[in-house]
Amino acid sequence: MVEKSKRIDKLIDDLYSVDPRIESERVLLITESYKETENQPVIIRRAKALEKILGNMSLVIRPDELIVGNLTKSPRGTQIFPEFSNQWLEEEFDRIEKRTGDLFRISEEVKRELSEAFKYWKGRTTNELATELMFPETKDAMNAGVFTVGNYYFNGVGHISVDYGKVLEIGLKGIKEEAQQELDSLDYGDPEAVTKSHFLEAVIISTNAVINYANRLASLAAEEANRTSDNKRKNELAKISENLRRVPEYPAESFYEALQSFWIIQAVIQIESNGHSISPMRFDQYVYPFYKKDVEGGRISEDCAQELLDCLWVKFNDVNKIRDEGSTKAFGGYPMFQNLIVGGQNGRGIDATNPLSFACLEATAHTKLPQPSLSIRVWNKTPEALLHKAGDVSRMGLGMPAYYSDEVIIPALENRGISLQDARDYGIIGCVEPQVGGKTEGWHDAAFFNIPKVLELTLNNGYADGKKVGLQTGDAASYTSYEQLEAAFKKQMEYFVKLLINADNSVDVAHGQRTPLPFLSSMVDCCIKKGKSLQEGGAHYNFTGPQGVGIANAGDSLMAIKKVVFEEGKLTLPELKQVLDSNFGKGASISQAAPADKLTNVDLTNLTSEKLVDLLKDLLAEQQNPTPVAAAATNKDGEYIRQLLINGAPKFGNDIDEVDDIVREVALIYCEEVQKYTNPRGGTFQPGLYPVSANVSCGMETKASADGRYEGEPLADGVSPTSGRDQNGPTAAMNSVAKLDHHIASNGTLLNQKFHPSALQGEEGLNNLSALVRGYFEQKGMHVQFNVISREKLMDAQKNPDKYKNLVVRVAGYSAHFVSLDKSIQEDIIARTEQVF
Numbered sequence: 041m042v043e044k045s046k047r048i049d050k051l052i053d054d055l056y057s058v059d060p061r062i063e064s065e066r067v068l069l070i071t072e073s074y075k076e077t078e079n080q081p082v083i084i085r086r087a088k089a090l091e092k093i094l095g096n097m098s099l100v101i102r103p104d105e106l107i108v109g110n111l112t113k114s115p116r117g118t119q120i121f122p123e124f125s126n127q128w129l130e131e132e133f134d135r136i137e138k139r140t141g142d143l144f145r146i147s148e149e150v151k152r153e154l155s156e157a158f159k160y161w162k163g164r165t166t167n168e169l170a171t172e173l174m175f176p177e178t179k180d181a182m183n184a185g186v187f188t189v190g191n192y193y194f195n196g197v198g199h200i201s202v203d204y205g206k207v208l209e210i211g212l213k214g215i216k217e218e219a220q221q222e223l224d225s226l227d228y229g230d231p232e233a234v235t236k237s238h239f240l241e242a243v244i245i246s247t248n249a250v251i252n253y254a255n256r257l258a259s260l261a262a263e264e265a266n267r268t269s270d271n272k273r274k275n276e277l278a279k280i281s282e283n284l285r286r287v288p289e290y291p292a293e294s295f296y297e298a299l300q301s302f303w304i305i306q307a308v309i310q311i312e313s314n315g316h317s318i319s320p321m322r323f324d325q326y327v328y329p330f331y332k333k334d335v336e337g338g339r340i341s342e343d344c345a346q347e348l349l350d351c352l353w354v355k356f357n358d359v360n361k362i363r364d365e366g367s368t369k370a371f372g373g374y375p376m377f378q379n380l381i382v383g384g385q386n387g388r389g390i391d392a393t394n395p396l397s398f399a400c401l402e403a404t405a406h407t408k409l410p411q412p413s414l415s416i417r418v419w420n421k422t423p424e425a426l427l428h429k430a431g432d433v434s435r436m437g438l439g440m441p442a443y444y445s446d447e448v449i450i451p452a453l454e455n456r457g458i459s460l461q462d463a464r465d466y467g468i469i470g471c472v473e474p475q476v477g478g479k480t481e482g483w484h485d486a487a488f489f490n491i492p493k494v495l496e497l498t499l500n501n502g503y504a505d506g507k508k509v510g511l512q513t514g515d516a517a518s519y520t521s522y523e524q525l526e527a528a529f530k531k532q533m534e535y536f537v538k539l540l541i542n543a544d545n546s547v548d549v550a551h552g553q554r555t556p557l558p559f560l561s562s563m564v565d566c567c568i569k570k571g572k573s574l575q576e577g578g579a580h581y582n583f584t585g586p587q588g589v590g591i592a593n594a595g596d597s598l599m600a601i602k603k604v605v606f607e608e609g610k611l612t613l614p615e616l617k618q619v620l621d622s623n624f625g626k627g628a629s630i631s632q633a634a635p636a637d638k639l640t641n642v643d644l645t646n647l648t649s650e651k652l653v654d655l656l657k658d659l660l661a662e663q664q665n666p667t668p669v670a671a672a673a674t675n676k677d678g679e680y681i682r683q684l685l686i687n688g689a690p691k692f693g694n695d696i697d698e699v700d701d702i703v704r705e706v707a708l709i710y711c712e713e714v715q716k717y718t719n720p721r722g723g724t725f726q727p728g729l730y731p732v733s734a735n736v737s738c739g740m741e742t743k744a745s746a747d748g749r750y751e752g753e754p755l756a757d758g759v760s761p762t763s764g765r766d767q768n769g770p771t772a773a774m775n776s777v778a779k780l781d782h783h784i785a786s787n788g789t790l791l792n793q794k795f796h797p798s799a800l801q802g803e804e805g806l807n808n809l810s811a812l813v814r815g816y817f818e819q820k821g822m823h824v825q826f827n828v829i830s831r832e833k834l835m836d837a838q839k840n841p842d843k844y845k846n847l848v849v850r851v852a853g854y855s856a857h858f859v860s861l862d863k864s865i866q867e868d869i870i871a872r873t874e875q876v877f
Contacts, residue, residue, distance in 0.1 A: 042399075044406040045347040047104050051354045052407065054103055055115045056845070060360050060374065062136070062146040063112050064153040066119035066311070069093045071157045074123075074164075081235075083573060087242035087558045090312050091249035097311075099260050101280070102358075104273075106351045107299055108257055108280055109307040111359060116374070118144065118360045121314040123555055125167035125194040126158045128364040135365065141862030142368040166550040167194055173546035177509075178539045184504040185741025186497070186536050187489045187586070188734070189543045190367055197551060198315025199469050199485055200574075202563035203478030205326030207305055208298050211290040212247045218568050219243040226571075236571025239578075242558035243568065250308050250559065251289045258284035295345055298330040299352050305563070306378075307359070312559050314361050317377035317485070320412060321467025321477040324382045324396040331396045346399055346406075353403040356411035369737040372865040373856020377413055377470035383426055384417025384446055387461040391421045401429050404440055410848055410855045415468045418817055419446035424810065431809045435800040435828045439850020442472070442825040445817040449474045452786040452822075456726055458581060471853020472730050472758075472788035472823050473585060479565040481579035481721060484787055486544045487586035488734040491710060492593045492755060493742050494536055498529045499617050511535050516613040522606040525613075526598070530709055537713040541725065544584055548720050551575045575721075582723025585787030588710040589731040589738050591780075592692045592756035595703030596747035596765065602702075603689035610684065620744045623751040625678025686748035686765075693761025693873075695772040700779045707759075711784045728787030729780070730758040733852045736864050754868045757852060758790030763871040770795075770812060770875040778819035785822070790853055792872060794827040799876040825850055827869070834858065834870045 073092035077085040100110040112119055120129065133151050136144050170193060171179070182188060207215070223240040226233050258281045265277035279296075286293070287301035302320070309318050334340045359376050382397040404414045416430045430441050446464075453463040453474055462476045469475045473484035494510075497503070502510030513528035556573035565580045572578035604610050611619075619625065690696040692703045707729055714727040731738065739754040747762060749755075756762040759777050766773040770793055782789050800809055809826075816824055827850045837844035841859035849858045849869060858866065 042343055042346040042402060045343075045350065047106075047347065048350045048354065048406055050104050051102075051351065052409065055354060055357060058115060059143060059145050060116040060118060061112075061114045062144050062150055062362060063114065063117050063119055064150045064157070065097055065113070066093055067122050067154055067157045069096055070123065071160050075160065081238040082554065083238050083242040083556050083558055084245070086556055087245035087249070090246050090308075090559060093311060094249045094253040094308065095256075099257055101257070101261060101264060101277070105355075106276060106280070106348060107303050107355050108261065108284075109304050109355075111307055111311055116358055116360045118362045119311070119314070120154060120362075121196060122158055122161045123165060124196055124314065125165050126154075126161055128194065129362070130155060130158055132365055136362075139365060139368065141372045141860060141865065142363065142374055143860075144362055164554070166547070166554045169554060170547040170550035173549060175539070175542050178542045178546075180507070180509045181536055181539045182543065184493070184497075184507070184509045185490060185738070186493050186509070187487050187540045187543070188737075189487045189540075189547055190364075191485050191487075192315070192483075192547050192551065194364060194367070195361070196313030196315030196555065196557075197483060197575075198313065199317040199319075199473065199482055200315075200480070200560065200564070201319045201321040201467055201469060201475060201477035202305065202309070202560065203565065204302055204305060204320065204323075204563075206478065207288055207563060208292045208301055208326060208330070211301075212251055212288050213290055215562050215568075216244055216247045219247075219562065222568055222571065232571065239556075239558065239561075239571050239573055240568070243562040246312075246559035247562060250304065253308065254284045254288060254304050258282075292330060295327070295330040295334040295340065296348055298327050299348055302327070303352060303355055309560055310359055313555070313557055316361060316375070317379065317470030319377070319379040319467065319469045321379065321381055321469070321475070322384075322465065323380045324394060324400055325386070325392060328394050328396045331399070332394075335395070346402060349399055349403045350406045353407045353409065353412065357409045359411070366737065368862055369733070369740065369864060372733055372861040373410070373851055373854070374860060375851070375854045375856055376411055377854050378411050379415055379468045379470055380412040381415040381417055381444070381467045382441075383422055385419060385421070385464055387465045389464060391419075391423070393423050393426050397426060398429055401433050401441065404438065405433050405436060408436070408438060408846065408848060410857065413470075413854050414441040415444060416441045417444050417446055418813060427810045427813070428806050431800070431806045434809065434826050435797065435805065437797070437827070437829045438848045439825060439827050439855040442468075442823060442853070443813050443817075444468060444472075444474075444823050445821060447817060448782050448820050448822045452783045455783060456583070456724070456786050471732055472790045473728065474786065474788060476581060478563065479580040481564070481574040481582050481723075482787075483544075483548065483584040483719070484728070485587065485732065486584045487540055488731060488738060489537070489540055489586055489588050489710065490590060490738040490742060490755075491533075491588050491706060492590040492597065492745050493738070494532050495529055495594050495597055496620075496743055496745065498525070498532045499613070499620070502532065516617040519613055522598075522602045525601065529598075533709050534713055537710070540586055540714075541717045544586060544725075545720055548584065552720065577721035577723070579721075582719065582721040583787070584719040584723065584725045585728050586714060586725070587728040587730050587734075587787070588707065589735055590742075590755035591703055591707045591710070591729060591759065592762045592765075593745055593747050593749060595699065595706045596689075596691050596762060597745045598706065599691075599699040599702050600685040600689040600746045600748075604685060608688075610688070611681065616681075616746060619678050619681050620746065622678055623744045624682040626750060682748045685746055691747070691762065691765040693766030693773045693776045694768045695775040697779075700776045703776075704780050707780055708784065711781070715784070726787045727785055728789065729785045730788055730790035730853060731755070732854070733865050733868070735852075736868050740864075754864070754871075757792050757868070757872070760790070760792045761873070763868070764873055766873050771815070773873070773875070774812070774816040774821060774824070775819065778816060778821045782820060782822040788853075789822045791821065791824045792827070792850065792852070793824060793875055794829070794872045795875050796830055797828055800828055825853075827872070831870055831874055834866070838863070838866055838870070
């Protein structure tokens with residue numbers, strides 16, 4: 041194992057020495073550029089805006105850095121992107137520093153500068169155009185909490201991996217030459233020649249702008265080298281300057297140059313747009329030739345290479361963005377989702393694990409930071425040594441790496457029309473989204489669709505808070521069988537998915553018309569050849585991927601209704617609806633819940649599930665000649681009924697086919713409906729089943745549900761069982777999840793598991809973890825990730841945040857510093873079932 045350089049802790053301390061700040065520089069520069077380019081083609085305006093920003097923004101080389109390229113002046117600061125949306129930010133100026141999660145500092149001067157600049161953007165944003173394009177029914181559904189498209193509705197798209205390997209091989213000079221060749225060969229008789237020429241000109245402008253940015257940094261490094269009296273730092277700065285004179289303009293010739301070239305590309309993509317999830321993906325594949333030549337060829341030591349890699353890992357955490365306050369409930373912890381994956385097979389079906397795969401895992405172990413979001417591909421030929429190294433990192437408690445199954449993802453991508461060779465070369469975008477890097481505009485995270493909310497609307501005949509937002513499929517009293525209810529639920533799902541499609545396509549069109557991205561597009565296959573930006577359909581593969589949230593809650597609820605209402609007749613559906621409307625009468629006296637001799641003064645919430653089931657059995661046994669259900673219900677208060685729903689029907693996550701099959705059907709209803717539709721870029725919709733952390737915000741929008749969940753409580757996390765309902769251990773939980781059809785959810789599924797640290801101790805712990813992962817993937821599970829931390833430690837961190845500033849945990853498809861999270865997300869993590877073997 042390579043020792044960590046002392047430099048790394050210094051870099052980390054400097055990076056986290058101050059709170060993140062909001063800066064105005066980009067806003068002022070892009071506004072000035074747009075005013076200068078009125079009436080020019082939008083793609084040219086975008087290129088010239090990037091040119092203005094990169095040519096005039098403040099440059100910073102932070103102390104002791106070896107990999108350079110800043111997005112902001114202050115560490116972990118954020119620029120503002122007014123072209124996407126801005127009104128929400130101005131409305132939140134006075135609350136930003138008071139947030140309970142994702143806090144930012146903002147000066148009064150910056151507030152004034154932003155307010156003045158925002159005046160120009162009134163009526164010009166993608167958000168405003170998208171809103172105008174949506175149907176009124178679509179906006180009603182969003183306002184009711186059925187789904188949200190907030191990710192791209194307010195921000196850039198991101199969620200992409202460019203062809204980094206191509207940049208390392210031919211440089212931006214080579215890409216610029218490709219664009220020039222296409223421009224020179226245009227047929228003037230081609231009806232698209234004009235728009236193609238504008239795009240190609242924009243590519244040339246933007247690549248030149250990035251080369252100039254690198255040269256500006258090279259000059260700054262040289263100046264700082266001349267100023268410093270520290271000979272070691274002088275030599276480091278001189279080398280930095282030398283690197284930047286070569287890359288990314290020219291092909292990289294060394295491991296160090298490859299890392300520096302990569303970082304310039306990574307940084308500028310996130311200056312051009314604030315779309316997150318700019319993911320390096322198969323970094324250990326396209327960078328390995330440089331590592332091999334230098335390290336295995338003896339040009340640099342393994343220690344030196346690891347230090348450079350660790351420096352890059354720290355640099356990933358300098359990238360930040362501000363989201364609206366509501367979105368921090370779904371994306372808490374300053375996440376940027378820069379997913380980097382190691383291992384797996386190559387395009388020819390041969391295992392691609394190499395020494396850089398191990399070095400990447402070591403870099404995460406050294407830095408212990410949330411970014412990059414590290415992942416590992418697993419298949420039947422994955423070396424056990426790599427899986428054990430991954431397990432070693434997992435039990436550090438960082439929530440990384442996440443584990444992905446080649447055996448499921450490759451055929452799932454083939455099913456979407458991706459070639460076998462390309463599918464074998466997949467990586468992961470953002471949280472859990474499979475993608476072919478450098479060829480795809482995937483539009484992952486396109487929306488979060490609240491499935492339990494649709495069931496709630498079904499029980500309320502399409503009404504939410506007195507307003508009709510769905511179909512009128514019948515009131516609760518009209519359903520005489522479970523099959524009728526299920527059919528109505530399916531009709532509501534079909535209707536709301538159609539509205540979701542309208543919302544996504546409206547936002548998609550708005551981005552294509554107002555914010556095409558020429559630099560990003562230049563590094564994705566087919567864009568230059570087609571003469572089209574990504575936003576106009578230039579990529580080789582085009583998808584849109586909205587996520588279904590809360591399948592376990594919806595499935596458990598339907599199971600409880602089927603069992604308690606239709607099979608056993610212990611409640612009628614109107615009675616159930618009444619108790620759900622009252623939030624289970626929360627706070628009511630338990631003494632009214634059942635006959636006094638059995639339940640008077642009994643706190644049901646503190647009973648073990650076994651004792652509660654026995655108690656309910658005793659009660660039911662006494663009711664050999666029950667009164668009519670309507671009369672009997674008056675003797676039961678909300679908490680009694682809630683416990684009946686929880687304990688009177690099986691729950692997902694315990695390897696019980698009856699309920700697992702219902703959850704599978706709920707997921708299929710959503711997935712099969714989503715995949716029917718196409719997007720404006722000539723691609724198709726593909727469903728996913730993961731929430732980021734939107735299970736918390738979606739829960740806030742959802743009333744009490746028939747699985748026993750109180751109003752406002754979080755929904756289940758991804759495809760994971762509802763917290764606390766999986767009581768038969770990790771293998772049973774994974775068996776339940778593996779019964780889902782993960783192949784159809786090709787935009788990704790997410791399974792969170794939390795282990796007590798004692799469960800993974802020693803060699804036996806590593807072997808158990810490896811066997812658990814392989815066993816789950818053999819059953820066709822797609823993804824799993826682990827929090828290895830005790831509930832007691834999390835609760836202490838919540839009470840004493842200053843003691844745990846460096847505590848990193850897995851939130852959803854990403855890791856974050858626990859103390860930076862909103863309390864609602866912290867509570868959701870604490871509540872997850874703690875597994876042991």
